[in-house]
Every structure is written in structure tokens, then in C-alpha cells.
Amino acid sequence: MGVEQRTARLTVLIDPDKKALFEELCARDDQTPSQVVRRLIRDYIEQKLGQPWTPGQTAATVLGRRRGRGG
Incomplete structure (x- = not known):
């Protein structure tokens, strides 16, 4: 798996x-x-896509490709 290069804030x-319990468990x-949280998001994306996600894949490339297959 590649390393993600950029970051964006999610509030x-x-x-x-x-929050306190989550921080303690972490x-x-x-x-x-x-x-x-990053792992949970990645797992969610892969579950919804039905395939592994790699850094560099954008919504346009992944979802556009899926639509092109009739999805």
C-alpha cells in the first residue's frame, strides 16, 4: 500500500x-x-467499492471507472 502524500482536515x-473513551481505547x-479514523474511512471506502483503494485514486477515477462498467 502506498503512502498518502497530502492531508485534509475533517471535523x-x-x-x-x-471522545474521551475513544481516545483512551486508541x-x-x-x-x-x-x-x-483514517483506517475506518479507508475500510469503508473499500467496502463500498468492493475493491482495494490505493493512494492517488480519486473519486472521479474510481467512480467514473465503475460507472463505465454499467454501475
Whole structure:
């Protein structure tokens, strides 16, 4: 899997208790909350696409290709 080169900010509003628990669970796994969220997003994308995603693939290239197959 390639390394992602750019970053973009995503702001998510959650209740403080849920945030604190999430941060504690991440720390127990020696991961940052950002690492876990990035993995969750990547897994969601791959689940929806039904194929692996690699850095550099954009929505236009991936979804355009899918539409071209009749999807």
C-alpha cells in the first residue's frame, strides 16, 4: 500500500464522553485517534467499492471507472 502524500482536515462533532473513551481505547492500542479514523474511512471506502483503494485514486477515477462498467 502506498503512502498518502497530502492531508485534509475533517471535523467531526461527537459528545465529550464518547471522545474521551475513544481516545483512551486508541491509546491502549498505541494508536492515535487520527490513525484509527483514517483506517475506518479507508475500510469503508473499500467496502463500498468492493475493491482495494490505493493512494492517488480519486473519486472521479474510481467512480467514473465503475460507472463505465454499467454501475
